[in-house]
Amino acid sequence: MPYTVTVPVFEGPIDLLLHLVNCHEVDILDVPLTPIVDGFVRHVTRAQDHCAMDTLSEFVLVAAILVELKSQRLLPGPDTVEPEEELLGSCERDLLLARLLECRAYAAVADRFVTMFDQAARSFPRQAGLDEGFVVHPPDLLAGVTPERLAAAYLAVAAERPRPRLDLSHVTVDKVTVAEAVEELVAVLPHQGTTTFRALTAHLGTRIEIIVRFLALLELCKIGKVDLGQGETFGELQVTWIGEYQVEAPGLVGAAARSAGFDEYDG
Numbered sequence: 001m002p003y004t005v006t007v008p009v010f011e012g013p014i015d016l017l018l019h020l021v022n023c024h025e026v027d028i029l030d031v032p033l034t035p036i037v038d039g040f041v042r043h044v045t046r047a048q049d050h051c052a053m054d055t056l057s058e059f060v061l062v063a064a065i066l067v068e069l070k071s072q073r074l075l076p077g078p079d080t081v082e083p084e085e086e087l088l089g090s091c092e093r094d095l096l097l098a099r100l101l102e103c104r105a106y107a108a109v110a111d112r113f114v115t116m117f118d119q120a121a122r123s124f125p126r127q128a129g130l131d132e133g134f135v136v137h138p139p140d141l142l143a144g145v146t147p148e149r150l151a152a153a154y155l156a157v158a159a160e161r162p163r164p165r166l167d168l169s170h171v172t173v174d175k176v177t178v179a180e181a182v183e184e185l186v187a188v189l190p191h192q193g194t195t196t197f198r199a200l201t202a203h204l205g206t207r208i209e210i211i212v213r214f215l216a217l218l219e220l221c222k223i224g225k226v227d228l229g230q231g232e233t234f235g236e237l238q239v240t241w242i243g244e245y246q247v248e249a250p251g252l253v254g255a256a257a258r259s260a261g262f263d264e265y266d267g
Contacts, residue, residue, distance in 0.1 A: 003043070003059045005036045014062045021069060028070045037063060176208055181216035189226060189241040197237035 005014050009030045020026040040059055185200070197217065201210045217239060220226040225243040230236070 003040055003055060005039065007031055007035060014059060018062050018065060021066070028066065028073055031066070031070070033063070033066060033070065036066075176212045178212055178215050178219065181212050182219055185213075185216055185220060186225070186243075189220075189239065190243070192241070194238060194240045197239055200239065 003014050004012060005017060007017075009026055010017050010020065014036070017026065017031065021028050021031070040063075044056070188200075189195070197214065200217075201213050204210050204213065217226060217228065221228050225241065227240040227242050229238040229240070231238070
């Protein structure tokens with residue numbers, strides 16, 4: 001949509017103003033260009049990102065033509081050029097520029113062909129060939145192929161292949177449960193008061209047993225039976241029994257551990 005301008009001698013689209021100036025119905029000297037440019041700048045500032053690119057480019061083109069026409073009328077010169085003749089010269093100049101670019105493209109293609117011809121001229125065809133009467137017999141690809149062999153090959157390919165099975169009979173799996181570790185700690189910790197995690201796991205021989213023992217302590221801390229503390233970073237983990245000083249029912253804490261999702265760990 002063309003930009004609308006408002007000047008003392010005209011109000012409407014800017015492209016119509018240019019047409020009236022070319023037709024001598026509006027004198028370019030009576031058209032102030034500064035209000036037109038200022039108004040368009042304010043319009044673009046208010047529109048920000050919503051202003052179409054074709055509107056911007058059209059205004060810049062028409063405004064540049066109006067500025068050129070008005071400058072030619074204001075500045076003295078040896079020859080007086082009519083606006084129509086000036087616009088006609090611009091069209092011819094654009095046409096010549098387009099033809100020049102097209103000729104440059106054809107010239108580039110011609111240069112490429114010349115380079116390809118030069119490279120092809122460096123190759124020579126092979127003059128020597130096979131002796132006369134020498135006949136090459138290609139191998140018979142179907143030699144020895146019978147319907148029986150073809151059917152047997154199809155059945156071998158289409159037959160269902162057995163699923164591979166991995167033998168794990170030689171792998172020993174240690175099964176340790178958090179519930180058992182919780183019941184063991186409940187039986188030991190009330191008689192020790194405050195101890196360390198290192199002392200509680202000193203007699204264990206595998207890593208999975210130590211991990212399960214740590215998870216058991218976390219479960220006891222969760223249900224309020226022990227207090228865990230560490231005086232410094234990477235220091236000893238202090239374990240203090242804060243529950244009642246009597247042996248808990250073996251299944252009570254174990255059930256709590258199983259309800260928390262720490263039933264069994266396969267190492």
